Amino acid sequence: MAEKSKVAFYWCASCxxxxxxxxxxxxxxxxxxxxxxxxxxxVAMDFKREDVENLKDEEILVTFINGAVRxxxxxxxxxxxxxxxxxxxxxxxxxxxxxxxGLANCYSxxxxxxxxxxxxxxxxxxEDKKPTPHFIEGNFAFEIPEFYGRVYAVDQxxxxxxxxxxxxxTRKVVKNAIDALFSSQLxxxxxxxxxSSKSLCNECPLNETKPEKIYVKKFKRVDKTQPEPDKCLxxxxxxxxxxxxxxxxxALCVKAxxxxxxxxxxxxxxxxxxxxxxxxxxxxxxxxxxxxxxxIIDEGLSNPLAIVxxxxxxxxxxxxTKIKKNxx
Amino acid sequence: xxxxxxxxxxxxxxxxxxxxxxxxxxxxxxxxxxxxxxxRIVRTMCSGRVDPQxxxxxxxNGADGILIGGCHPGDCHYIEGNYKTLRRYLLLxxxxxxxxxxEKRLRLEWISASEGEKLQRVVxxxxxxxxxxxxxxxxxxxxxxxxxxxx
Ligand code: SF4
Ligand code: SF4
Ligand code: SF4
Numbered sequence: 026m027a028e029k030s031k032v033a034f035y036w037c038a039s040c041x042x043x044x045x046x047x048x049x050x051x052x053x054x055x056x057x058x059x060x061x062x063x064x065x066x067x068v069a070m071d072f073k074r075e076d077v078e079n080l081k082d083e084e085i086l087v088t089f090i091n092g093a094v095r096x097x098x099x100x101x102x103x104x105x106x107x108x109x110x111x112x113x114x115x116x117x118x119x120x121x122x123x124x125x126x127g128l129a130n131c132y133s134x135x136x137x138x139x140x141x142x143x144x145x146x147x148x149x150x151x152e153d154k155k156p157t158p159h160f161i162e163g164n165f166a167f168e169i170p171e172f173y174g175r176v177y178a179v180d181q182x183x184x185x186x187x188x189x190x191x192x193x194x195t196r197k198v199v200k201n202a203i204d205a206l207f208s209s210q211l212x213x214x215x216x217x218x219x220x221s222s223k224s225l226c227n228e229c230p231l232n233e234t235k236p237e238k239i240y241v242k243k244f245k246r247v248d249k250t251q252p253e254p255d256k257c258l259x260x261x262x263x264x265x266x267x268x269x270x271x272x273x274x275x276a277l278c279v280k281a282x283x284x285x286x287x288x289x290x291x292x293x294x295x296x297x298x299x300x301x302x303x304x305x306x307x308x309x310x311x312x313x314x315x316x317x318x319x320x321i322i323d324e325g326l327s328n329p330l331a332i333v334x335x336x337x338x339x340x341x342x343x344x345x346t347k348i349k350k351n352x353x
Numbered sequence: 354x355x356x357x358x359x360x361x362x363x364x365x366x367x368x369x370x371x372x373x374x375x376x377x378x379x380x381x382x383x384x385x386x387x388x389x390x391x392x393r394i395v396r397t398m399c400s401g402r403v404d405p406q407x408x409x410x411x412x413x414n415g416a417d418g419i420l421i422g423g424c425h426p427g428d429c430h431y432i433e434g435n436y437k438t439l440r441r442y443l444l445l446x447x448x449x450x451x452x453x454x455x456e457k458r459l460r461l462e463w464i465s466a467s468e469g470e471k472l473q474r475v476v477x478x479x480x481x482x483x484x485x486x487x488x489x490x491x492x493x494x495x496x497x498x499x500x501x502x503x504x
Contacts, residue, residue: 074403133497175498300405303448309441313426313433318443329444330451341453342409344498 039092220273244325374422401434
């Protein structure tokens with residue numbers, strides 16, 4: 026009997042949703058299990074770091090990493106898994122472009138630690154304790170991972186072979202991706218697996234109602250007003266990012282009457298998703314008057330950064346840099 | 354990179370539209386109106402061609418300030434390219450501010466082909482303003498993400 030291929034899953038700065046996406050494969054996963062032997066999967070199985078360390082280099086066929094990198098432990102694990110794997114895949118928006126945790130790159134580490142250990146409304150910490158890598162409590166000394174000054178996408182830490190987009194990737198996307206991986210010919214290095222190469226609008230059921238030219242006088246928010254059904258959300262004034270987002274999810278959010286927030290990331294040849302989203306959203310504003318344009322932006326697109334970079338701030342052109350080895 | 358502002362010579366990137374501001378720069382040149390040599394000019398066919406990605410790329414690669422020059426409203430060679438520029442510029446400035454780049458580092462000016470003097474004045478003013486802001490590496494975004502990020 027042929028030996029099974031070794032597969033690993035690992036999570037970094039992750040919400041668990043990507044793990045859930047793997048489990049959601051349900052019977053499809055049996056197909057994977059038939060072909061694969063898991064060597065690491067912290068959420069589901071009891072393997073330890075030593076188990077990975079004891080493997081030969083490149084002994085693992087495929088490693089899937091979800092979550093962004095923010096701590097020294099995550100960096101070490103990602104480097105170790107890179108060394109032990111033939112193919113390394115960034116799984117989900119956080120691993121691919123930094124994801125929601127990446128929005129923290131607007132704040133310094135001190136501001137974040139201060140909020141969570143001191144000034145936050147629900148914090149009770151009279152002794153003013155904060156996590157530090159070497160922590161002494163009574164007779165005990167603890168080593169805890171270091172919390173880095175910013176969040177990194179996985180390819181800012183190690184070389185990544187493929188990306189699976191989505192927050193989280195949908196079942197169909199994961200299945201397509203796995204099929205592509207186990208097919209006779211491997212996709213080109215750097216490919217986005219499982220998704221479409223066209224924009225989301227192409228597969229959106231409301232695309233038929235979308236006119237050639239769109240003008241918006243006022244941007245709306247779903248938490249304030251309810252969209253009409255069966256009409257492109259963008260022409261109703263909801264900042265739907267479908268036109269600049271990679272398809273593949275089958276317009277999941279739009280079908281739930283929620284504008285696309287861009288979790289599948291940029292289309293081919295776009296280097297900076299947020300910049301593209303700025304360009305697109307601004308160009309549909311229906312005014313040529315500076316004061317009026319400002320009003321439309323400030324009323325409807327307040328905190329635009331979280332709109333255009335919800336999933337990709339660490340990979341914005343300005344921040345796109347590799348992690349510095351051994352302390353910056 | 355120290356805070357020695359006497360020594361600091363800002364690098365300014367100018368992205369000028371072929372039909373107006375670029376010609377104004379030409380005019381300023383042939384009329385021997387001098388303006389600071391800090392500016393490096395790139396020509397685009399229309400200010401509407403200025404993709405926000407260019408702006409981020411410019412800042413990432415060492416521009417301390419970026420000046421976009423286009424035709425006056427109503428005068429765009431392609432009818433409404435400059436209105437798109439205006440909208441993008443206004444949204445982009447807000448995003449820059451949130452990212453932690455001083456939004457004054459980006460400026461948009463309408464300068465027609467005959468306004469060599471305006472070009473001279475704007476480039477002088479902008480260079481001085483950026484000089485007073487200091488190098489872009491002093492901005493929060495750079496400090497948080499590109500300089501002190503690990504440790
Ligand atoms: S990509 Fe989304 S689902 Fe996956 S870990 Fe990140 S936040 Fe969670
Ligand atoms: S609702 Fe959004 S995704 Fe659908 S057609 Fe309109 S803009 Fe595109
Ligand atoms: S509609 Fe947009 S945000 Fe929603 S799953 Fe699809 S790509 Fe992601």
